[in-house]
Amino acid sequence: xxxxxxxxxxxxxxxxxxxxxxDDLINDIxxxxxxxxxxxxxxxxxxxxxxxxxTSDYAADSVFECGAQNVAMWEKGAYxxxxxxxxxxxxxxxxxIVGHSERRxxxxxxxQDIKTKIELLLQNNIKPIMCCxxxxxxxxxxxxxxxxxxxxxxxxxxLTCEQMLNVTIAYxxxxxxxxxxxxxxxxxxxxxxxxxxxxxxxxGKELSEKITILYGGSCNATxxxxxxxxxxxxxxxxxxxxxxxxxxxxxxxxx
Numbered sequence: 001x002x003x004x005x006x007x008x009x010x011x012x013x014x015x016x017x018x019x020x021x022x023d024d025l026i027n028d029i030x031x032x033x034x035x036x037x038x039x040x041x042x043x044x045x046x047x048x049x050x051x052x053x054x055t056s057d058y059a060a061d062s063v064f065e066c067g068a069q070n071v072a073m074w075e076k077g078a079y080x081x082x083x084x085x086x087x088x089x090x091x092x093x094x095x096x097i098v099g100h101s102e103r104r105x106x107x108x109x110x111x112q113d114i115k116t117k118i119e120l121l122l123q124n125n126i127k128p129i130m131c132c133x134x135x136x137x138x139x140x141x142x143x144x145x146x147x148x149x150x151x152x153x154x155x156x157x158x159l160t161c162e163q164m165l166n167v168t169i170a171y172x173x174x175x176x177x178x179x180x181x182x183x184x185x186x187x188x189x190x191x192x193x194x195x196x197x198x199x200x201x202x203x204g205k206e207l208s209e210k211i212t213i214l215y216g217g218s219c220n221a222t223x224x225x226x227x228x229x230x231x232x233x234x235x236x237x238x239x240x241x242x243x244x245x246x247x248x249x250x251x252x253x254x255x
Contacts, residue, residue, distance in 0.1 A: 011242025028245035067095030111154035176217030
Protein backbone atom coordinates (compact mmCIF):
# COMPACT_ATOMS: atom_id res chain seq x y z
CA UNK A 1 0.00 0.00 0.00
CA UNK A 2 1.44 3.34 -1.05
CA UNK A 3 1.33 5.72 1.92
CA UNK A 4 3.32 8.62 0.53
CA UNK A 5 0.24 10.71 -0.21
CA UNK A 6 -1.18 10.06 3.28
CA UNK A 7 1.69 10.97 5.59
CA UNK A 8 0.95 13.78 8.03
CA UNK A 9 2.11 15.12 11.38
CA UNK A 10 -0.17 17.66 13.06
CA UNK A 11 0.78 19.52 16.23
CA UNK A 12 -2.03 20.36 18.66
CA UNK A 13 -0.70 22.98 21.09
CA UNK A 14 -3.96 22.95 23.08
CA UNK A 15 -4.17 25.92 25.54
CA UNK A 16 -0.45 26.61 25.91
CA UNK A 17 2.15 29.34 25.22
CA UNK A 18 2.24 33.10 25.69
CA UNK A 19 2.61 35.26 22.58
CA UNK A 20 6.41 35.52 22.61
CA UNK A 21 6.77 31.85 23.47
CA UNK A 22 4.46 30.95 20.57
CA ASP A 23 6.44 33.18 18.20
CA ASP A 24 9.72 31.51 19.23
CA LEU A 25 8.23 28.02 18.94
CA ILE A 26 6.85 28.56 15.44
CA ASN A 27 10.14 30.07 14.31
CA ASP A 28 12.13 27.17 15.77
CA ILE A 29 9.83 24.61 14.13
CA UNK A 30 10.07 26.40 10.78
CA UNK A 31 13.87 26.37 11.00
CA UNK A 32 13.94 22.72 12.05
CA UNK A 33 11.65 21.65 9.22
CA UNK A 34 13.74 23.55 6.67
CA UNK A 35 16.71 21.36 7.58
CA UNK A 36 14.88 18.09 6.83
CA UNK A 37 15.94 16.85 3.40
CA UNK A 38 13.37 15.43 0.99
CA UNK A 39 10.53 15.89 3.45
CA UNK A 40 7.32 14.52 1.92
CA UNK A 41 5.30 14.71 5.12
CA UNK A 42 2.38 17.13 5.36
CA UNK A 43 2.98 19.16 8.54
CA UNK A 44 0.20 21.10 10.26
CA UNK A 45 0.55 23.37 13.29
CA UNK A 46 -2.59 24.02 15.34
CA UNK A 47 -2.01 26.83 17.87
CA UNK A 48 -4.61 28.57 20.06
CA UNK A 49 -6.89 31.02 18.23
CA UNK A 50 -4.91 34.21 19.12
CA UNK A 51 -1.84 32.88 17.29
CA UNK A 52 -3.50 31.72 14.06
CA UNK A 53 -2.63 34.79 12.02
CA UNK A 54 1.00 34.64 13.17
CA THR A 55 1.12 30.94 12.31
CA SER A 56 -0.41 31.43 8.86
CA ASP A 57 2.09 34.23 8.18
CA TYR A 58 4.97 31.87 9.01
CA ALA A 59 3.33 29.11 7.00
CA ALA A 60 3.33 31.27 3.87
CA ASP A 61 7.13 31.06 3.79
CA SER A 62 7.59 27.60 5.30
CA VAL A 63 6.77 23.95 4.61
CA PHE A 64 3.94 23.60 7.13
CA GLU A 65 0.28 24.58 7.05
CA CYS A 66 -1.86 26.32 9.63
CA GLY A 67 -4.65 24.58 11.51
CA ALA A 68 -7.18 25.60 14.16
CA GLN A 69 -8.16 23.56 17.22
CA ASN A 70 -11.90 24.14 16.99
CA VAL A 71 -14.64 25.96 15.08
CA ALA A 72 -18.12 27.25 15.87
CA MET A 73 -21.28 25.37 14.89
CA TRP A 74 -22.78 28.52 13.37
CA GLU A 75 -21.92 30.59 10.30
CA LYS A 76 -22.13 33.93 12.15
CA GLY A 77 -24.23 35.82 14.67
CA ALA A 78 -24.66 36.53 18.38
CA TYR A 79 -22.44 33.75 19.72
CA UNK A 80 -20.03 35.55 22.01
CA UNK A 81 -16.59 34.00 22.15
CA UNK A 82 -17.08 31.71 19.15
CA UNK A 83 -14.97 31.64 15.98
CA UNK A 84 -16.60 30.74 12.66
CA UNK A 85 -15.25 28.74 9.74
CA UNK A 86 -15.50 31.86 7.59
CA UNK A 87 -13.27 33.73 10.05
CA UNK A 88 -10.73 30.91 9.99
CA UNK A 89 -10.71 30.92 6.19
CA UNK A 90 -10.11 34.68 6.16
CA UNK A 91 -6.88 34.03 8.14
CA UNK A 92 -5.70 31.40 5.64
CA UNK A 93 -6.30 28.48 7.98
CA UNK A 94 -5.97 25.21 6.04
CA UNK A 95 -7.02 22.59 8.61
CA UNK A 96 -9.17 22.40 11.73
CA ILE A 97 -9.37 19.77 14.47
CA VAL A 98 -12.92 18.70 15.33
CA GLY A 99 -14.27 16.24 17.85
CA HIS A 100 -11.20 16.11 20.06
CA SER A 101 -11.96 14.07 23.18
CA GLU A 102 -11.35 17.14 25.36
CA ARG A 103 -14.05 19.03 23.44
CA ARG A 104 -16.40 16.07 23.82
CA UNK A 105 -15.64 15.73 27.55
CA UNK A 106 -15.44 19.32 28.78
CA UNK A 107 -17.83 20.99 26.32
CA UNK A 108 -20.29 18.12 25.79
CA UNK A 109 -19.87 18.06 22.03
CA UNK A 110 -21.91 15.36 20.30
CA UNK A 111 -21.39 13.50 17.06
CA GLN A 112 -24.11 15.70 15.54
CA ASP A 113 -22.24 18.83 16.62
CA ILE A 114 -19.10 17.48 14.99
CA LYS A 115 -21.00 16.63 11.80
CA THR A 116 -22.24 20.24 11.63
CA LYS A 117 -18.75 21.63 12.15
CA ILE A 118 -17.28 19.38 9.47
CA GLU A 119 -19.87 20.51 6.96
CA LEU A 120 -19.20 24.19 7.72
CA LEU A 121 -15.45 23.68 7.39
CA LEU A 122 -15.79 21.94 4.04
CA GLN A 123 -18.07 24.71 2.78
CA ASN A 124 -15.21 27.10 3.53
CA ASN A 125 -12.52 24.90 1.95
CA ILE A 126 -10.93 24.03 5.30
CA LYS A 127 -9.90 20.41 5.80
CA PRO A 128 -11.25 18.79 8.99
CA ILE A 129 -9.14 16.53 11.19
CA MET A 130 -11.88 14.47 12.85
CA CYS A 131 -10.96 12.76 16.13
CA CYS A 132 -12.46 9.50 17.37
CA UNK A 133 -11.54 7.07 20.11
CA UNK A 134 -12.69 5.10 23.12
CA UNK A 135 -12.39 5.29 26.87
CA UNK A 136 -10.55 2.63 28.87
CA UNK A 137 -13.87 1.35 30.21
CA UNK A 138 -15.25 0.89 26.69
CA UNK A 139 -12.13 -0.97 25.62
CA UNK A 140 -12.18 -3.26 28.66
CA UNK A 141 -15.86 -4.02 28.03
CA UNK A 142 -15.15 -4.85 24.38
CA UNK A 143 -17.41 -2.04 23.17
CA UNK A 144 -14.69 0.16 21.68
CA UNK A 145 -15.18 -0.82 18.03
CA UNK A 146 -18.93 -0.23 18.16
CA UNK A 147 -18.30 3.16 19.78
CA UNK A 148 -15.75 4.21 17.15
CA UNK A 149 -17.99 3.01 14.33
CA UNK A 150 -20.85 5.14 15.68
CA UNK A 151 -18.61 8.23 15.94
CA UNK A 152 -17.56 7.85 12.31
CA UNK A 153 -21.01 7.01 10.99
CA UNK A 154 -22.78 9.91 12.71
CA UNK A 155 -20.11 12.51 11.91
CA UNK A 156 -19.04 11.54 8.39
CA UNK A 157 -21.52 9.28 6.58
CA UNK A 158 -23.46 12.22 5.10
CA LEU A 159 -20.40 13.26 3.09
CA THR A 160 -19.76 12.51 -0.57
CA CYS A 161 -16.63 10.75 -1.83
CA GLU A 162 -15.26 14.09 -3.00
CA GLN A 163 -15.80 15.65 0.42
CA MET A 164 -14.24 12.68 2.22
CA LEU A 165 -11.01 13.12 0.28
CA ASN A 166 -10.54 16.36 2.24
CA VAL A 167 -11.08 14.74 5.65
CA THR A 168 -8.33 13.38 7.90
CA ILE A 169 -9.23 11.02 10.75
CA ALA A 170 -7.29 10.91 14.01
CA TYR A 171 -7.65 7.86 16.25
CA UNK A 172 -7.01 8.94 19.81
CA UNK A 173 -7.62 6.37 22.51
CA UNK A 174 -8.90 8.60 25.31
CA UNK A 175 -7.07 6.53 27.90
CA UNK A 176 -3.74 7.44 26.24
CA UNK A 177 -4.16 11.21 25.88
CA UNK A 178 -1.87 13.16 28.18
CA UNK A 179 -1.38 10.09 30.36
CA UNK A 180 1.96 8.95 28.99
CA UNK A 181 0.30 5.66 28.05
CA UNK A 182 0.41 4.68 24.41
CA UNK A 183 -1.50 2.03 22.53
CA UNK A 184 0.75 -0.87 21.62
CA UNK A 185 1.67 -1.05 17.92
CA UNK A 186 -0.71 -4.02 17.63
CA UNK A 187 -3.58 -2.07 19.23
CA UNK A 188 -2.96 0.99 17.05
CA UNK A 189 -2.74 -1.01 13.82
CA UNK A 190 -5.87 -3.00 14.67
CA UNK A 191 -8.02 0.10 15.16
CA UNK A 192 -6.54 2.00 12.22
CA UNK A 193 -7.25 -0.98 9.95
CA UNK A 194 -10.76 -1.20 11.44
CA UNK A 195 -11.38 2.50 10.71
CA UNK A 196 -10.17 2.03 7.14
CA UNK A 197 -12.54 -0.92 6.76
CA UNK A 198 -15.46 1.29 7.84
CA UNK A 199 -14.46 3.83 5.20
CA UNK A 200 -14.20 1.08 2.59
CA UNK A 201 -17.68 -0.24 3.44
CA UNK A 202 -19.15 3.23 2.89
CA UNK A 203 -17.06 4.78 0.13
CA GLY A 204 -15.09 1.88 -1.37
CA LYS A 205 -11.64 0.41 -0.87
CA GLU A 206 -9.91 2.76 -3.32
CA LEU A 207 -11.04 5.86 -1.45
CA SER A 208 -10.34 4.32 1.96
CA GLU A 209 -6.69 3.88 1.00
CA LYS A 210 -6.39 7.59 0.18
CA ILE A 211 -7.63 8.79 3.59
CA THR A 212 -5.02 9.83 6.13
CA ILE A 213 -5.54 8.18 9.52
CA LEU A 214 -3.41 9.62 12.32
CA TYR A 215 -2.59 8.18 15.72
CA GLY A 216 -3.11 10.60 18.61
CA GLY A 217 -2.35 9.34 22.08
CA SER A 218 0.98 10.23 23.71
CA CYS A 219 2.84 9.89 20.41
CA ASN A 220 6.33 11.32 20.89
CA ALA A 221 9.86 11.45 19.51
CA THR A 222 10.66 8.07 21.09
CA UNK A 223 7.77 5.95 19.84
CA UNK A 224 6.79 7.73 16.59
CA UNK A 225 9.06 5.69 14.31
CA UNK A 226 7.58 2.39 15.48
CA UNK A 227 4.01 3.66 15.21
CA UNK A 228 4.51 5.27 11.79
CA UNK A 229 5.97 2.03 10.40
CA UNK A 230 2.56 0.35 10.77
CA UNK A 231 0.72 -0.09 7.45
CA UNK A 232 -2.42 1.82 8.42
CA UNK A 233 -0.88 4.51 10.65
CA UNK A 234 -0.22 7.51 8.42
CA UNK A 235 1.21 9.87 11.02
CA UNK A 236 0.32 11.49 14.30
CA UNK A 237 -1.77 14.14 16.00
CA UNK A 238 0.83 15.33 18.46
CA UNK A 239 0.02 17.00 21.79
CA UNK A 240 2.74 17.67 24.37
CA UNK A 241 5.64 16.86 22.05
CA UNK A 242 4.49 19.56 19.60
CA UNK A 243 5.47 22.19 22.19
CA UNK A 244 9.15 21.27 21.79
CA UNK A 245 10.49 22.19 18.37
CA UNK A 246 13.27 19.58 18.36
CA UNK A 247 10.95 16.74 19.39
CA UNK A 248 8.30 17.79 16.89
CA UNK A 249 10.79 17.87 14.02
CA UNK A 250 12.16 14.47 15.11
CA UNK A 251 8.63 13.09 14.85
CA UNK A 252 8.30 14.53 11.33
CA UNK A 253 11.54 12.71 10.41
CA UNK A 254 10.24 9.41 11.82
CA UNK A 255 8.83 8.11 8.52
